[in-house]
Amino acid sequence: MKNNLLIYNTLTRKKEIFIPIKASLIGMYVCGPTVYGDAHLGHARPAITFDLIFRYLLYLGYKVRYVRNITDVGHLETDTDDGEDKIAKKARLEKLEPMEVVQFYTDRYHENMNQLNVKKPSIEPRASGHIIEQIEMIKKVFAEGYAYEVNGSVYFDVEKYNKTHDYGKLSGRVLEDLMSNTRELEGQSEKKNSYDFALWKKAMPEHIMRWPSPWSDGFPGWHMECSAMGCKYLGDRFDIHGGGMDLLFPHHESEIAQSNIANGSDPAKYWVHNNMVTINGQKMGKSLNNFITLNDFLSGKHEALEQAYSSMTIRFFILQAHYRSTLDFSNEALIASEKGLSKLMNASETLQKLVASEKSDFDVQRLKQKCYDGLNDDFNSPILIAHLFEAVKWINSINDGKASLLKADIDLLKELFNDLVFKILGLKPEEEAAGSDELFDGVMNTILEIRKEAKIKKDWALADKIRDKLSRLNINVKDTKEGVNWEVKE
Numbered sequence: 421m422k423n424n425l426l427i428y429n430t431l432t433r434k435k436e437i438f439i440p441i442k443a444s445l446i447g448m449y450v451c452g453p454t455v456y457g458d459a460h461l462g463h464a465r466p467a468i469t470f471d472l473i474f475r476y477l478l479y480l481g482y483k484v485r486y487v488r489n490i491t492d493v494g495h496l497e498t499d500t501d502d503g504e505d506k507i508a509k510k511a512r513l514e515k516l517e518p519m520e521v522v523q524f525y526t527d528r529y530h531e532n533m534n535q536l537n538v539k540k541p542s543i544e545p546r547a548s549g550h551i552i553e554q555i556e557m558i559k560k561v562f563a564e565g566y567a568y569e570v571n572g573s574v575y576f577d578v579e580k581y582n583k584t585h586d587y588g589k590l591s592g593r594v595l596e597d598l599m600s601n602t603r604e605l606e607g608q609s610e611k612k613n614s615y616d617f618a619l620w621k622k623a624m625p626e627h628i629m630r631w632p633s634p635w636s637d638g639f640p641g642w643h644m645e646c647s648a649m650g651c652k653y654l655g656d657r658f659d660i661h662g663g664g665m666d667l668l669f670p671h672h673e674s675e676i677a678q679s680n681i682a683n684g685s686d687p688a689k690y691w692v693h694n695n696m697v698t699i700n701g702q703k704m705g706k707s708l709n710n711f712i713t714l715n716d717f718l719s720g721k722h723e724a725l726e727q728a729y730s731s732m733t734i735r736f737f738i739l740q741a742h743y744r745s746t747l748d749f750s751n752e753a754l755i756a757s758e759k760g761l762s763k764l765m766n767a768s769e770t771l772q773k774l775v776a777s778e779k780s781d782f783d784v785q786r787l788k789q790k791c792y793d794g795l796n797d798d799f800n801s802p803i804l805i806a807h808l809f810e811a812v813k814w815i816n817s818i819n820d821g822k823a824s825l826l827k828a829d830i831d832l833l834k835e836l837f838n839d840l841v842f843k844i845l846g847l848k849p850e851e852e853a854a855g856s857d858e859l860f861d862g863v864m865n866t867i868l869e870i871r872k873e874a875k876i877k878k879d880w881a882l883a884d885k886i887r888d889k890l891s892r893l894n895i896n897v898k899d900t901k902e903g904v905n906w907e908v909k910e
Contacts, residue, residue, distance in 0.1 A: 424796045425480070427660075428744060430668070430691040431590055435798055440659050441689060446477055446484045447658030449650040449688070451667055452544070454491040455525040456510040458905075459532045460711035461734070461749060462697045462704045466664050468735055468846075469694040469743040471538045473662070473799055475844050487653050488541040492522040493548045493629050494621075495642045501575075501611075501618040505639070508628050514900060518629050522546075527907060532714045535731040537846045543653050547645035551631045554640040554648040558619045558633075560682040570610040572622030572636030578615050581677050590676055590691060591669035617674045619644050643674035650687055651679070661688035665695050666703065694743040699724075704749065712749070719865045726751040729758065732848055736761040739801040739845055760809075765849050767812040768837050770819050777824030782814045784829040788836055801845065808840065868897070868904050 425438040440446050450470045453463055470488070477484050496503045511518040533540075547554075558574055561567040566577050578587050582595045598615045618641035623630035630637045640648075650658065656679075663672065672691065679687040697704045704711050712722050720728030729737075737757035741747045787807060794803035811833060817823040825833070841847050867886060874882040887897045890906070897906045 424793075426796060426798050427690050427692065428798045429689075430693050431686075436690070438690070440482070441657065444483060446482045446660070447654035448474065448477075448484060448486045448660040448662065449646065449654055449658060450486070450488045450541075450661075451646055451663035451671070452488040452490050453529055454495045454506055455522050455529060456506045457525060458713040458715055459529050460704060460713045461717070462664070462711060463529070464532070464536060464714060464734060465697050465738055465743075465747065466662070466694050467533055467538045468536060468738045469799075470662050470692075471846060472739065472743075472801060472844070473660070473692070474539060474541075475846055476795060476799060479839070479844055485543070485654060486541040487543045487545065487650065489646060489649055490522075490526055490544060490546045491642070491645065492519070492526075492546050494640050494645060501621065501641065505627070505629065511628060519548075522548075524905070524907065528715075528905075535714070535718065536735050537731070537848055539846070545649045545653065547640070547649070548629070550645065550649050550652065551640065553652050554644045555620075555633050557644065557648045557651070557678070557682050558640075561619060561678055564681045566681045567619055568612065569635050572638065573610065573618060574620040574635050575611050575616040576619055576674070576678055577612065578617070578677065579613055581681065585677065585680055587677055588673065591673050593669055593673065617641060617643060617670060619678065643671055644678065646671070647675050647679050647682070647687060650675075651683060656683040656687070657685050658688055660690045660692055662692040662694075665693040666705075668693060695746045697747050697749060699749045701748070715861070718861060721865065721869075724749075724751075726755075729754050730850055732850055733758045733761055736764075736847060740805060742798075742800055742802055744798070760805075761847070762850075763812055764805075764808065764841065764847070767815045768841060768849075771815050771830075771834055771837060774815065774818055774825065774830050776827035776830055778826070779824055780826045780829045781818075781823040782825060782829070784825070784832045784836070787811060788832065791836065791840055795844070804840065804845070808837075811836070864895070864906060868906065871897075872904070 423437070426435040427438045428435050448470070450466065453459065470486075474484060474486050492507060493505065495506050507518050507521050510516075511521045514521065558567060561576065562574075566581055567574050568577055569575075578595065581587055587593075587595055588598075595615070620633055620635055620638055620640055622636035622638040627639075629639055631639060650661070661672070661675075676686055679685070699710050699712070702710060712724060714731075714734070716722040716725065717729045717734055718731060733754060737754055738747065740757060740760070787810065791804050791807045794800045794807060797803070814823065814825075815833070818825055867890070871883050871886040874880075874886070890897055895906055895908055897904060
């Protein structure tokens with residue numbers, strides 16, 4: 421089955437047979453979240469996409485080193501080289517230390533990933549913990565003559581690179597078009613060209629996060645962190661580099677450029693990108709302020725939601741679309757996913773009680789082959805799910821006495837559901853998925869709703885009493901401009 425796996429490679433724009441660089445170990449690097457706010461549906465999609473890939477590669481018998489980073493410095497407001505650091509800005513607005521912001525939202529991200537049954541990566545490095553590696557990589561780029569310093573900031577010379585390489589080969593951008601279409605942005609006048617990207621930025625006096633370097637006290641460029649951490653944990657060249665399609669340019673394109681100069685090769689053999697989650701046709705994201713957090717989905721406390729949705733409904737909703745297609749949010753689609761998941765889980769329970777017969781009316785072996793053909797065709801989860809629902813019809817028909825299966829076929833069907841539904845798709849029965857965590861979340865949301873109503877009525881004594889009582893239970897309630905956050909103190 422290993423030799424049949426096809427992966428769509430964004431770099432070559434075609435499906436390719438997956439052949440690892442080293443037969444013994446697959447290296448996979450996926451760009452993780454910038455932790456300055458709660459995770460939303462757009463964050464859940466890459467997490468679940470690459471969880472599916474991770475699970476399937478492990479199922480096929482590969483040893484996988486999966487690296488997913490935490491961005492906690494260097495990601496500026498515009499996703500380029502101007503504006504304020506996203507985490508530093510949040511810290512300034514909330515009057516917190518930046519690493520307080522990082523820790524708080526990293527913990528909440530992990531909680532959400534656990535709720536979605538996303539397996540932990542093998543390594544989860546933070547950008548701020550790898551400043552030395554990033555400085556050393558910048559030095560390599562300097563030594564090769566593709567970096568230049570201006571007023572303590574260091575930039576990559578894209579025009580020089582493009583004379584011997586192809587800047588734009590991943591994203592399909594053409595440098596000549598970038599040259600004619602890019603405008604001079606405020607704060608970028610020190611660059612030779614507006615499309616050059618920062619390897620190191622000099623920190624302004626008011627900038628909170630800064631480190632010493634040969635060029636200035638400052639911080640690394642956003643693109644540099646992934647190159648340095650990927651290289652450190654997976655080597656100069658590894659198998660899969662993944663992330664959202666919105667990272668194609670400039671993030672991944674710039675990673676390729678600086679890695680080619682510093683290490684002499686593209687960082688990854690296969691580039692895998694999940695498509696966007698949209699809402700009313702627009703990308704869901706913090707920058708557009710049209711996002712719905714995962715906690716909102718779980719509680720139902722958002723004006724766009726008709727009800728609360730379970731974590732497994734969200735996971736199933738995402739898996740029902742191929743990872744390279746857009747996924748548009750709607751209550752109708754989520755409710756349909758909720759019903760579909762319920763049918764699948766009910767059939768799984770019914771399967772355990774089926775009584776064998778002396779004949780088989782269905783070809784379970786052929787169904788198994790179709791399921792794995794779907795998975796091997798670029799992790800096509802919707803095709804797999806469609807075949808599983810074919811099995812659901814069989815199970816219900818057998819249970820109603822309208823069809824039959826031999827014991828060997830029932831056993832094979834049980835094995836198929838266990839492997840595909842639970843191990844590979846990562847779904848759980850609703851009662852298991854909900855568990856004490858979601859019950860606790862529901863109780864907390866109810867308590868905080870009562871506190872919110874008290875504050876609206878200006879019953880400050882009751883609001884403070886609720887906060888103080890929770891504090892004595894080691895539950896920290898924090899009022900922010902975006903609403904109320906809470907966490908359990910260790």
